[in-house]
Amino acid sequence: MTGAPDGPPTRFEPPVGAESSPFWEATGDGRLLVQWCTACDRGVFYPRSFCPHCAAPGSALEWRTASGRATVYAAVVEHRPEAAGTAFSGGRPYCVALVDLEEGVRMMTNVIDCPPDEVRSGMAVTVTWEPLPDGRQLALFRPAGGEAR
Protein backbone atom coordinates (compact mmCIF):
# COMPACT_ATOMS: atom_id res chain seq x y z
CA MET A 1 0.00 0.00 0.00
CA THR A 2 1.09 3.55 -0.64
CA GLY A 3 0.28 6.97 0.73
CA ALA A 4 0.06 8.39 4.22
CA PRO A 5 -2.32 6.71 6.67
CA ASP A 6 -4.62 9.73 6.55
CA GLY A 7 -4.17 10.30 2.81
CA PRO A 8 -6.53 9.33 -0.01
CA PRO A 9 -7.58 5.69 -0.60
CA THR A 10 -4.64 3.74 -1.96
CA ARG A 11 -3.84 0.68 -4.03
CA PHE A 12 -1.50 -2.23 -3.77
CA GLU A 13 1.23 -1.19 -6.20
CA PRO A 14 2.02 -3.99 -8.63
CA PRO A 15 5.66 -5.02 -9.07
CA VAL A 16 7.16 -4.90 -12.57
CA GLY A 17 7.80 -8.41 -13.83
CA ALA A 18 10.87 -9.49 -15.80
CA GLU A 19 9.00 -9.31 -19.13
CA SER A 20 6.58 -6.46 -18.54
CA SER A 21 8.56 -3.17 -18.45
CA PRO A 22 7.21 -2.00 -21.84
CA PHE A 23 3.65 -2.62 -20.64
CA TRP A 24 4.08 -0.53 -17.50
CA GLU A 25 6.01 2.29 -19.23
CA ALA A 26 3.19 2.70 -21.76
CA THR A 27 0.59 3.00 -19.03
CA GLY A 28 2.16 6.34 -18.10
CA ASP A 29 0.95 7.65 -21.48
CA GLY A 30 -2.40 5.95 -21.17
CA ARG A 31 -1.57 3.25 -23.72
CA LEU A 32 -2.64 -0.34 -23.11
CA LEU A 33 -0.10 -2.70 -24.68
CA VAL A 34 -0.47 -6.39 -25.34
CA GLN A 35 2.10 -8.77 -26.76
CA TRP A 36 1.28 -10.15 -30.19
CA CYS A 37 2.75 -13.37 -31.58
CA THR A 38 3.64 -12.80 -35.24
CA ALA A 39 4.09 -16.54 -35.73
CA CYS A 40 0.56 -17.65 -34.79
CA ASP A 41 -1.17 -14.24 -34.98
CA ARG A 42 -2.57 -14.31 -31.46
CA GLY A 43 -2.44 -12.02 -28.47
CA VAL A 44 -0.43 -12.97 -25.38
CA PHE A 45 -1.20 -11.81 -21.83
CA TYR A 46 0.34 -11.66 -19.25
CA PRO A 47 3.68 -10.75 -20.89
CA ARG A 48 6.04 -13.64 -21.50
CA SER A 49 9.40 -14.41 -23.09
CA PHE A 50 7.85 -16.92 -25.49
CA CYS A 51 4.45 -17.65 -27.03
CA PRO A 52 2.32 -19.97 -24.86
CA HIS A 53 0.04 -20.69 -27.86
CA CYS A 54 2.64 -21.90 -30.39
CA ALA A 55 5.94 -21.92 -28.45
CA ALA A 56 7.48 -19.34 -30.79
CA PRO A 57 10.55 -17.64 -29.28
CA GLY A 58 10.40 -14.17 -27.74
CA SER A 59 11.72 -12.67 -31.00
CA ALA A 60 8.32 -13.51 -32.55
CA LEU A 61 6.51 -11.37 -29.97
CA GLU A 62 5.86 -7.68 -30.57
CA TRP A 63 4.05 -5.07 -28.50
CA ARG A 64 0.83 -3.67 -29.94
CA THR A 65 -1.41 -0.93 -28.62
CA ALA A 66 -4.79 -2.38 -27.75
CA SER A 67 -7.98 -0.56 -28.70
CA GLY A 68 -9.05 -0.43 -25.05
CA ARG A 69 -12.41 -1.94 -25.97
CA ALA A 70 -13.36 -5.07 -24.07
CA THR A 71 -16.26 -7.28 -23.02
CA VAL A 72 -16.92 -8.36 -19.45
CA TYR A 73 -16.40 -12.13 -19.15
CA ALA A 74 -17.37 -12.42 -15.47
CA ALA A 75 -17.92 -9.88 -12.71
CA VAL A 76 -18.36 -10.03 -8.94
CA VAL A 77 -18.83 -7.52 -6.15
CA GLU A 78 -16.64 -7.43 -3.03
CA HIS A 79 -19.13 -6.57 -0.29
CA ARG A 80 -16.60 -6.45 2.55
CA PRO A 81 -13.56 -4.41 1.46
CA GLU A 82 -12.23 -4.53 5.02
CA ALA A 83 -12.13 -8.34 4.84
CA ALA A 84 -10.32 -8.11 1.51
CA GLY A 85 -7.80 -5.70 3.04
CA THR A 86 -8.42 -3.12 0.35
CA ALA A 87 -8.63 0.64 0.81
CA PHE A 88 -8.99 1.91 -2.76
CA SER A 89 -12.80 1.93 -2.75
CA GLY A 90 -13.04 4.02 0.39
CA GLY A 91 -14.81 1.17 2.16
CA ARG A 92 -17.59 0.87 -0.44
CA PRO A 93 -18.41 -2.35 -2.33
CA TYR A 94 -16.56 -2.57 -5.64
CA CYS A 95 -16.63 -4.65 -8.79
CA VAL A 96 -13.81 -7.00 -9.79
CA ALA A 97 -14.08 -8.40 -13.29
CA LEU A 98 -12.32 -10.46 -15.90
CA VAL A 99 -12.59 -8.67 -19.25
CA ASP A 100 -11.82 -9.95 -22.74
CA LEU A 101 -9.97 -7.35 -24.80
CA GLU A 102 -10.81 -7.02 -28.50
CA GLU A 103 -7.35 -8.43 -29.13
CA GLY A 104 -8.44 -11.77 -27.68
CA VAL A 105 -6.70 -11.69 -24.29
CA ARG A 106 -8.26 -11.66 -20.84
CA MET A 107 -7.24 -9.52 -17.87
CA MET A 108 -8.45 -8.78 -14.38
CA THR A 109 -9.69 -5.27 -13.60
CA ASN A 110 -12.17 -3.14 -11.69
CA VAL A 111 -15.19 -1.83 -13.58
CA ILE A 112 -15.93 1.67 -12.29
CA ASP A 113 -18.24 4.60 -13.06
CA CYS A 114 -21.37 2.51 -12.52
CA PRO A 115 -22.98 0.73 -9.56
CA PRO A 116 -20.83 -2.39 -8.99
CA ASP A 117 -23.80 -4.77 -8.96
CA GLU A 118 -24.89 -3.57 -12.42
CA VAL A 119 -21.82 -4.99 -14.15
CA ARG A 120 -22.78 -8.10 -16.11
CA SER A 121 -21.10 -10.72 -18.28
CA GLY A 122 -21.33 -9.52 -21.88
CA MET A 123 -21.25 -5.80 -21.01
CA ALA A 124 -19.13 -3.65 -23.32
CA VAL A 125 -16.46 -1.69 -21.45
CA THR A 126 -13.62 0.61 -22.32
CA VAL A 127 -10.28 1.26 -20.63
CA THR A 128 -9.76 4.14 -18.23
CA TRP A 129 -6.70 4.87 -16.11
CA GLU A 130 -5.94 5.37 -12.43
CA PRO A 131 -2.60 7.01 -11.66
CA LEU A 132 -0.15 5.18 -9.40
CA PRO A 133 2.29 7.23 -7.25
CA ASP A 134 5.34 6.25 -9.35
CA GLY A 135 3.99 7.60 -12.65
CA ARG A 136 2.60 4.31 -13.90
CA GLN A 137 -1.16 3.91 -14.28
CA LEU A 138 -3.48 1.01 -13.52
CA ALA A 139 -5.87 -0.10 -16.26
CA LEU A 140 -9.49 0.05 -15.10
CA PHE A 141 -12.61 -0.20 -17.25
CA ARG A 142 -15.94 1.65 -17.42
CA PRO A 143 -19.16 0.86 -19.26
CA ALA A 144 -19.06 1.72 -22.97
CA GLY A 145 -22.86 1.56 -23.16
CA GLY A 146 -24.80 -1.19 -24.96
CA GLU A 147 -24.39 -4.95 -24.87
CA ALA A 148 -21.65 -6.41 -27.05
CA ARG A 149 -23.05 -9.92 -26.97
Place this chain on the structure above:
Amino acid sequence: MEEERVDRVDRVRHVGRVDRTLRGAAAIVGVAEDVSPTGELDRTGRELEVAMVLGALEDAGLTLADVDGVCHAESAVALAEYLGIHPVFMDSTMTGGSSYEVHVEHAAAAIAAGVCDVVVSVYASTPRSNRTRRRPAARRVQPGPNPMVEWDLPYGLRTPMGPYALAAARHMHEYGTTPEQLAQIAVSTRQWAALNPRARHRDPLTVADVLASPLQVSPLHLLDCCLVTDGAGAFVMTSAERARSLPKPPVYLLGAATCSDHMGISQMPDLTTTPGVVSGARAFAMAGLSASDVDVLMGYDSFTITALLHLEDLGFCHKGEGGPFAAEGTLGPGGGPLAMNTNGGGLSFTHPGMYGMFLITEAVRQLRGECGDRQVEGAHVAVAHGSGILLSVMSTAVLGTEATL
Protein backbone atom coordinates in the same frame (compact mmCIF):
# COMPACT_ATOMS: atom_id res chain seq x y z
CA MET B 1 -16.99 -17.61 -29.82
CA GLU B 2 -19.04 -20.72 -30.63
CA GLU B 3 -16.12 -22.20 -32.54
CA GLU B 4 -13.84 -21.55 -29.60
CA ARG B 5 -16.21 -23.42 -27.29
CA VAL B 6 -16.42 -26.47 -29.56
CA ASP B 7 -12.63 -26.54 -29.70
CA ARG B 8 -12.44 -26.36 -25.92
CA VAL B 9 -15.00 -29.09 -25.31
CA ASP B 10 -13.30 -31.29 -27.89
CA ARG B 11 -9.96 -30.73 -26.23
CA VAL B 12 -11.13 -31.50 -22.73
CA ARG B 13 -13.01 -34.62 -23.82
CA HIS B 14 -9.76 -36.02 -25.17
CA VAL B 15 -8.83 -38.64 -22.60
CA GLY B 16 -5.60 -39.69 -24.27
CA ARG B 17 -3.93 -43.03 -23.85
CA VAL B 18 -4.75 -44.47 -20.44
CA ASP B 19 -2.52 -47.22 -19.13
CA ARG B 20 -4.58 -49.48 -16.89
CA THR B 21 -1.75 -51.25 -15.09
CA LEU B 22 -2.31 -49.12 -11.98
CA ARG B 23 -5.85 -50.47 -11.61
CA GLY B 24 -5.96 -52.55 -8.45
CA ALA B 25 -2.16 -52.52 -8.04
CA ALA B 26 -2.18 -50.70 -4.72
CA ALA B 27 -4.56 -50.17 -1.82
CA ILE B 28 -5.15 -47.79 1.03
CA VAL B 29 -4.78 -49.92 4.14
CA GLY B 30 -4.81 -47.39 6.96
CA VAL B 31 -6.29 -43.99 7.71
CA ALA B 32 -6.40 -41.57 10.62
CA GLU B 33 -7.88 -38.17 11.20
CA ASP B 34 -8.31 -35.68 13.99
CA VAL B 35 -11.02 -33.04 14.02
CA SER B 36 -13.24 -31.59 16.72
CA PRO B 37 -16.76 -30.15 16.80
CA THR B 38 -15.20 -27.07 18.40
CA GLY B 39 -13.11 -26.60 15.26
CA GLU B 40 -9.97 -26.53 17.41
CA LEU B 41 -7.37 -29.14 18.34
CA ASP B 42 -4.93 -29.03 21.25
CA ARG B 43 -2.02 -30.47 19.32
CA THR B 44 -0.37 -28.69 16.40
CA GLY B 45 2.51 -28.95 13.93
CA ARG B 46 4.78 -32.00 13.88
CA GLU B 47 3.25 -33.41 17.07
CA LEU B 48 -0.10 -33.62 15.31
CA GLU B 49 1.42 -35.00 12.11
CA VAL B 50 3.28 -37.74 13.98
CA ALA B 51 0.09 -38.71 15.80
CA MET B 52 -1.65 -39.07 12.43
CA VAL B 53 1.17 -41.10 10.91
CA LEU B 54 1.24 -43.49 13.87
CA GLY B 55 -2.56 -43.66 13.94
CA ALA B 56 -2.83 -44.56 10.26
CA LEU B 57 -0.07 -47.17 10.65
CA GLU B 58 -1.82 -48.72 13.65
CA ASP B 59 -5.06 -48.82 11.65
CA ALA B 60 -3.12 -50.63 8.91
CA GLY B 61 -1.47 -53.10 11.27
CA LEU B 62 1.95 -51.73 10.34
CA THR B 63 4.71 -49.79 12.11
CA LEU B 64 7.09 -47.00 11.19
CA ALA B 65 9.71 -49.66 10.43
CA ASP B 66 7.56 -50.78 7.49
CA VAL B 67 7.44 -47.31 5.89
CA ASP B 68 9.79 -46.75 2.96
CA GLY B 69 7.91 -43.93 1.22
CA VAL B 70 6.80 -40.51 2.52
CA CYS B 71 4.51 -37.87 0.99
CA HIS B 72 4.23 -34.38 2.45
CA ALA B 73 3.05 -31.22 0.69
CA GLU B 74 5.86 -29.10 2.14
CA SER B 75 8.86 -31.39 2.62
CA ALA B 76 8.79 -35.17 2.69
CA VAL B 77 12.49 -35.08 3.54
CA ALA B 78 12.02 -32.93 6.64
CA LEU B 79 9.17 -35.10 7.87
CA ALA B 80 11.18 -38.28 7.31
CA GLU B 81 14.06 -36.84 9.29
CA TYR B 82 11.72 -35.96 12.16
CA LEU B 83 10.24 -39.47 12.06
CA GLY B 84 13.76 -40.94 12.04
CA ILE B 85 13.16 -43.09 8.97
CA HIS B 86 15.18 -43.48 5.77
CA PRO B 87 12.65 -43.58 2.91
CA VAL B 88 13.55 -44.59 -0.66
CA PHE B 89 10.56 -42.68 -2.08
CA MET B 90 9.76 -39.06 -1.29
CA ASP B 91 7.05 -36.88 -2.83
CA SER B 92 6.59 -33.23 -1.81
CA THR B 93 4.01 -32.45 -4.48
CA MET B 94 2.05 -29.35 -3.51
CA THR B 95 -1.06 -28.69 -5.60
CA GLY B 96 -3.07 -27.03 -2.84
CA GLY B 97 -6.13 -28.88 -1.60
CA SER B 98 -5.80 -31.68 -4.15
CA SER B 99 -2.26 -32.55 -2.98
CA TYR B 100 -3.43 -35.68 -1.18
CA GLU B 101 -5.27 -37.14 -4.17
CA VAL B 102 -2.06 -36.55 -6.14
CA HIS B 103 -0.14 -38.32 -3.37
CA VAL B 104 -2.47 -41.32 -3.73
CA GLU B 105 -1.79 -41.40 -7.47
CA HIS B 106 1.97 -41.00 -7.12
CA ALA B 107 2.26 -43.48 -4.25
CA ALA B 108 0.33 -46.11 -6.22
CA ALA B 109 2.54 -45.53 -9.27
CA ALA B 110 5.70 -45.85 -7.17
CA ILE B 111 4.44 -49.02 -5.48
CA ALA B 112 3.33 -50.53 -8.81
CA ALA B 113 6.72 -49.74 -10.33
CA GLY B 114 8.53 -51.47 -7.46
CA VAL B 115 10.14 -48.24 -6.21
CA CYS B 116 8.82 -48.73 -2.67
CA ASP B 117 6.39 -50.83 -0.66
CA VAL B 118 4.66 -48.81 2.07
CA VAL B 119 3.89 -45.09 1.64
CA VAL B 120 2.46 -42.72 4.20
CA SER B 121 1.02 -39.26 3.45
CA VAL B 122 0.11 -36.83 6.22
CA TYR B 123 -1.45 -33.40 6.68
CA ALA B 124 -2.03 -31.24 9.74
CA SER B 125 -3.09 -27.62 9.92
CA THR B 126 -4.48 -25.57 12.79
CA PRO B 127 -5.50 -22.18 11.37
CA ARG B 128 -8.36 -21.73 13.84
CA SER B 129 -6.45 -22.33 17.07
CA ASN B 130 -3.44 -20.48 15.67
CA ARG B 131 -5.72 -17.45 15.62
CA THR B 132 -7.48 -17.93 18.97
CA ARG B 133 -4.29 -18.93 20.78
CA ARG B 134 -2.19 -16.30 18.99
CA ARG B 135 0.35 -18.77 17.67
CA PRO B 136 2.64 -17.31 15.05
CA ALA B 137 1.24 -18.68 11.79
CA ALA B 138 3.71 -20.42 9.52
CA ARG B 139 3.83 -18.46 6.26
CA ARG B 140 4.09 -20.40 3.04
CA VAL B 141 5.97 -18.50 0.39
CA GLN B 142 5.25 -19.43 -3.19
CA PRO B 143 8.60 -20.06 -4.90
CA GLY B 144 9.44 -18.32 -8.17
CA PRO B 145 7.76 -15.40 -9.89
CA ASN B 146 4.05 -15.07 -9.20
CA PRO B 147 2.18 -13.29 -12.00
CA MET B 148 -0.93 -13.02 -9.81
CA VAL B 149 0.81 -10.42 -7.64
CA GLU B 150 1.46 -8.20 -10.66
CA TRP B 151 -1.74 -8.68 -12.64
CA ASP B 152 -4.50 -9.61 -10.16
CA LEU B 153 -3.62 -8.38 -6.67
CA PRO B 154 -4.05 -4.62 -7.38
CA TYR B 155 -7.73 -5.16 -8.14
CA GLY B 156 -8.62 -6.42 -4.69
CA LEU B 157 -10.15 -9.79 -5.53
CA ARG B 158 -10.34 -11.51 -2.14
CA THR B 159 -8.88 -15.00 -2.12
CA PRO B 160 -9.86 -17.65 -1.99
CA MET B 161 -13.55 -16.84 -2.44
CA GLY B 162 -13.21 -14.18 -5.16
CA PRO B 163 -12.07 -16.48 -7.97
CA TYR B 164 -14.82 -18.97 -7.09
CA ALA B 165 -17.35 -16.14 -7.12
CA LEU B 166 -16.21 -15.28 -10.65
CA ALA B 167 -16.78 -18.91 -11.69
CA ALA B 168 -20.24 -18.84 -10.11
CA ALA B 169 -21.11 -15.55 -11.82
CA ARG B 170 -20.09 -16.89 -15.22
CA HIS B 171 -21.95 -20.17 -14.62
CA MET B 172 -25.07 -18.17 -13.78
CA HIS B 173 -24.63 -16.11 -16.95
CA GLU B 174 -24.13 -19.08 -19.27
CA TYR B 175 -26.52 -21.60 -17.77
CA GLY B 176 -29.01 -19.70 -15.63
CA THR B 177 -27.76 -21.29 -12.42
CA THR B 178 -29.37 -19.64 -9.40
CA PRO B 179 -28.21 -18.76 -5.87
CA GLU B 180 -30.98 -21.07 -4.59
CA GLN B 181 -29.53 -24.02 -6.49
CA LEU B 182 -26.05 -23.34 -5.09
CA ALA B 183 -27.52 -22.99 -1.60
CA GLN B 184 -29.11 -26.45 -1.86
CA ILE B 185 -25.60 -27.94 -1.99
CA ALA B 186 -24.84 -26.38 1.41
CA VAL B 187 -28.18 -27.68 2.70
CA SER B 188 -27.68 -31.27 1.49
CA THR B 189 -24.15 -31.28 2.87
CA ARG B 190 -25.39 -30.03 6.25
CA GLN B 191 -27.86 -32.94 6.34
CA TRP B 192 -24.89 -35.32 6.16
CA ALA B 193 -23.05 -33.34 8.84
CA ALA B 194 -26.03 -33.79 11.15
CA LEU B 195 -25.25 -37.53 11.08
CA ASN B 196 -21.56 -37.03 11.91
CA PRO B 197 -20.90 -36.43 15.63
CA ARG B 198 -17.50 -34.91 14.86
CA ALA B 199 -18.79 -32.31 12.39
CA ARG B 200 -18.27 -28.64 13.21
CA HIS B 201 -21.82 -27.60 12.29
CA ARG B 202 -24.80 -29.98 12.67
CA ASP B 203 -27.81 -27.66 13.07
CA PRO B 204 -30.43 -27.88 10.33
CA LEU B 205 -29.93 -25.42 7.49
CA THR B 206 -32.36 -24.13 4.87
CA VAL B 207 -31.90 -22.53 1.47
CA ALA B 208 -33.35 -19.35 2.99
CA ASP B 209 -30.67 -19.44 5.72
CA VAL B 210 -27.92 -19.58 3.12
CA LEU B 211 -29.41 -16.73 1.10
CA ALA B 212 -29.87 -14.65 4.26
CA SER B 213 -26.23 -15.04 5.30
CA PRO B 214 -24.08 -12.00 4.42
CA LEU B 215 -22.83 -11.63 0.88
CA GLN B 216 -19.05 -11.95 0.81
CA VAL B 217 -17.94 -11.69 -2.78
CA SER B 218 -21.25 -11.84 -4.64
CA PRO B 219 -22.81 -14.09 -5.74
CA LEU B 220 -21.35 -16.13 -2.84
CA HIS B 221 -22.86 -15.82 0.64
CA LEU B 222 -21.09 -16.69 3.88
CA LEU B 223 -22.79 -20.11 3.95
CA ASP B 224 -21.67 -20.84 0.38
CA CYS B 225 -18.13 -20.81 1.80
CA CYS B 226 -16.22 -23.54 3.63
CA LEU B 227 -15.24 -23.46 7.28
CA VAL B 228 -11.91 -22.50 8.78
CA THR B 229 -11.04 -25.21 11.31
CA ASP B 230 -8.12 -27.20 12.64
CA GLY B 231 -7.77 -30.69 11.23
CA ALA B 232 -5.31 -33.45 10.47
CA GLY B 233 -5.19 -36.79 8.72
CA ALA B 234 -3.02 -39.47 7.17
CA PHE B 235 -3.27 -42.50 4.93
CA VAL B 236 -1.06 -45.53 4.31
CA MET B 237 -0.80 -47.32 0.96
CA THR B 238 0.85 -50.57 0.00
CA SER B 239 0.72 -53.14 -2.78
CA ALA B 240 -2.50 -55.08 -3.32
CA GLU B 241 -0.66 -58.27 -2.46
CA ARG B 242 0.59 -57.02 0.90
CA ALA B 243 -2.75 -55.32 1.59
CA ARG B 244 -4.51 -58.69 1.62
CA SER B 245 -2.33 -59.83 4.53
CA LEU B 246 -3.35 -56.86 6.71
CA PRO B 247 -6.23 -56.70 9.19
CA LYS B 248 -8.60 -54.16 7.58
CA PRO B 249 -10.36 -54.68 4.24
CA PRO B 250 -8.15 -53.09 1.57
CA VAL B 251 -9.55 -50.13 -0.36
CA TYR B 252 -8.12 -50.49 -3.84
CA LEU B 253 -7.16 -47.67 -6.16
CA LEU B 254 -9.02 -48.42 -9.39
CA GLY B 255 -8.22 -45.25 -11.30
CA ALA B 256 -6.31 -42.03 -10.75
CA ALA B 257 -5.52 -38.95 -12.79
CA THR B 258 -4.64 -35.29 -12.34
CA CYS B 259 -4.84 -32.24 -14.57
CA SER B 260 -3.99 -28.55 -14.26
CA ASP B 261 -4.95 -25.86 -16.77
CA HIS B 262 -3.97 -22.63 -14.97
CA MET B 263 -2.75 -21.23 -11.68
CA GLY B 264 -4.24 -17.72 -11.45
CA ILE B 265 -7.93 -17.35 -12.19
CA SER B 266 -7.27 -14.82 -15.00
CA GLN B 267 -5.56 -17.60 -16.93
CA MET B 268 -8.32 -20.22 -16.53
CA PRO B 269 -9.43 -21.04 -20.09
CA ASP B 270 -13.13 -21.46 -19.24
CA LEU B 271 -14.48 -20.47 -15.81
CA THR B 272 -17.33 -22.98 -16.11
CA THR B 273 -15.19 -26.03 -16.93
CA THR B 274 -12.43 -27.26 -14.62
CA PRO B 275 -9.52 -29.53 -15.50
CA GLY B 276 -11.55 -32.15 -13.59
CA VAL B 277 -13.06 -32.94 -17.01
CA VAL B 278 -9.68 -34.41 -17.92
CA SER B 279 -8.71 -35.95 -14.57
CA GLY B 280 -12.18 -37.48 -14.16
CA ALA B 281 -12.36 -38.97 -17.65
CA ARG B 282 -8.87 -40.42 -17.35
CA ALA B 283 -9.43 -41.83 -13.86
CA PHE B 284 -12.75 -43.43 -14.86
CA ALA B 285 -11.16 -44.85 -18.03
CA MET B 286 -8.39 -46.43 -15.95
CA ALA B 287 -11.00 -47.85 -13.57
CA GLY B 288 -13.23 -49.08 -16.39
CA LEU B 289 -16.12 -47.31 -14.65
CA SER B 290 -18.25 -44.23 -15.15
CA ALA B 291 -20.10 -41.75 -12.94
CA SER B 292 -23.18 -43.99 -12.81
CA ASP B 293 -21.12 -46.65 -10.98
CA VAL B 294 -20.22 -44.31 -8.10
CA ASP B 295 -21.91 -44.83 -4.72
CA VAL B 296 -20.14 -42.05 -2.80
CA LEU B 297 -18.69 -38.86 -4.28
CA MET B 298 -16.26 -37.04 -2.02
CA GLY B 299 -16.03 -33.86 -4.09
CA TYR B 300 -13.93 -31.02 -2.71
CA ASP B 301 -16.38 -28.37 -1.51
CA SER B 302 -14.38 -25.27 -0.73
CA PHE B 303 -17.47 -23.41 -1.95
CA THR B 304 -20.88 -24.55 -3.18
CA ILE B 305 -19.88 -23.68 -6.76
CA THR B 306 -16.81 -25.95 -6.47
CA ALA B 307 -18.98 -28.99 -5.76
CA LEU B 308 -21.43 -28.04 -8.52
CA LEU B 309 -18.61 -27.92 -11.07
CA HIS B 310 -17.43 -31.39 -9.99
CA LEU B 311 -20.92 -32.84 -10.57
CA GLU B 312 -20.79 -31.62 -14.17
CA ASP B 313 -17.14 -32.21 -14.94
CA LEU B 314 -17.09 -35.77 -13.59
CA GLY B 315 -20.20 -36.63 -15.64
CA PHE B 316 -22.85 -36.96 -12.92
CA CYS B 317 -24.91 -34.53 -15.03
CA HIS B 318 -24.38 -32.60 -18.24
CA LYS B 319 -22.49 -29.32 -18.40
CA GLY B 320 -24.78 -26.54 -17.27
CA GLU B 321 -27.21 -28.85 -15.47
CA GLY B 322 -25.44 -28.89 -12.12
CA GLY B 323 -27.86 -26.34 -10.66
CA PRO B 324 -31.09 -28.29 -11.33
CA PHE B 325 -29.29 -31.56 -10.46
CA ALA B 326 -28.26 -30.25 -7.04
CA ALA B 327 -31.63 -28.57 -6.47
CA GLU B 328 -33.38 -31.96 -6.54
CA GLY B 329 -31.90 -32.34 -3.05
CA THR B 330 -30.97 -36.00 -3.60
CA LEU B 331 -27.27 -35.57 -2.81
CA GLY B 332 -27.98 -35.68 0.92
CA PRO B 333 -28.91 -38.67 3.09
CA GLY B 334 -32.10 -40.49 2.17
CA GLY B 335 -31.01 -43.10 -0.29
CA GLY B 336 -30.64 -41.01 -3.45
CA PRO B 337 -28.63 -42.47 -6.31
CA LEU B 338 -25.55 -40.42 -5.39
CA ALA B 339 -24.34 -39.62 -1.88
CA MET B 340 -22.08 -36.56 -1.92
CA ASN B 341 -19.75 -35.48 0.89
CA THR B 342 -21.08 -37.83 3.54
CA ASN B 343 -18.81 -36.50 6.30
CA GLY B 344 -20.42 -33.07 6.01
CA GLY B 345 -17.79 -31.70 3.68
CA GLY B 346 -15.63 -28.63 3.84
CA LEU B 347 -18.87 -26.70 4.22
CA SER B 348 -19.94 -28.27 7.55
CA PHE B 349 -17.43 -30.91 8.74
CA THR B 350 -13.92 -29.43 8.64
CA HIS B 351 -11.70 -27.33 6.39
CA PRO B 352 -8.16 -26.62 7.61
CA GLY B 353 -7.03 -25.15 4.27
CA MET B 354 -6.03 -28.18 2.20
CA TYR B 355 -9.06 -30.37 2.70
CA GLY B 356 -8.23 -33.16 0.22
CA MET B 357 -6.96 -35.54 2.93
CA PHE B 358 -10.46 -35.80 4.41
CA LEU B 359 -11.95 -36.83 1.06
CA ILE B 360 -9.72 -39.88 1.21
CA THR B 361 -10.25 -40.80 4.87
CA GLU B 362 -14.05 -40.62 4.46
CA ALA B 363 -14.07 -42.54 1.15
CA VAL B 364 -12.00 -45.30 2.79
CA ARG B 365 -14.29 -45.48 5.83
CA GLN B 366 -17.40 -45.62 3.61
CA LEU B 367 -15.94 -48.51 1.59
CA ARG B 368 -15.02 -50.34 4.81
CA GLY B 369 -18.54 -49.81 6.16
CA GLU B 370 -17.33 -47.90 9.24
CA CYS B 371 -19.50 -44.78 8.97
CA GLY B 372 -22.28 -45.52 11.45
CA ASP B 373 -25.39 -43.35 10.99
CA ARG B 374 -24.10 -41.88 7.77
CA GLN B 375 -23.01 -45.19 6.21
CA VAL B 376 -24.10 -45.53 2.57
CA GLU B 377 -25.51 -49.06 2.32
CA GLY B 378 -23.63 -51.34 -0.05
CA ALA B 379 -21.03 -48.74 -1.03
CA HIS B 380 -18.45 -50.36 -3.31
CA VAL B 381 -17.16 -47.45 -5.40
CA ALA B 382 -16.15 -44.07 -4.00
CA VAL B 383 -14.47 -41.15 -5.72
CA ALA B 384 -12.17 -38.69 -3.94
CA HIS B 385 -11.97 -35.65 -6.19
CA GLY B 386 -9.62 -32.93 -5.00
CA SER B 387 -9.51 -29.32 -6.16
CA GLY B 388 -6.33 -27.35 -5.67
CA ILE B 389 -5.25 -23.68 -5.66
CA LEU B 390 -8.00 -21.72 -7.52
CA LEU B 391 -9.85 -24.46 -9.46
CA SER B 392 -6.35 -24.97 -10.88
CA VAL B 393 -5.40 -28.59 -10.20
CA MET B 394 -7.99 -31.35 -10.15
CA SER B 395 -7.05 -34.84 -9.05
CA THR B 396 -9.43 -37.79 -9.13
CA ALA B 397 -9.00 -41.07 -7.25
CA VAL B 398 -11.53 -43.84 -7.97
CA LEU B 399 -11.53 -46.27 -5.05
CA GLY B 400 -13.24 -49.63 -4.67
CA THR B 401 -13.74 -52.65 -2.45
CA GLU B 402 -12.43 -56.16 -3.17
CA ALA B 403 -15.68 -56.84 -5.08
CA THR B 404 -14.82 -54.20 -7.68
CA LEU B 405 -11.53 -55.77 -8.79
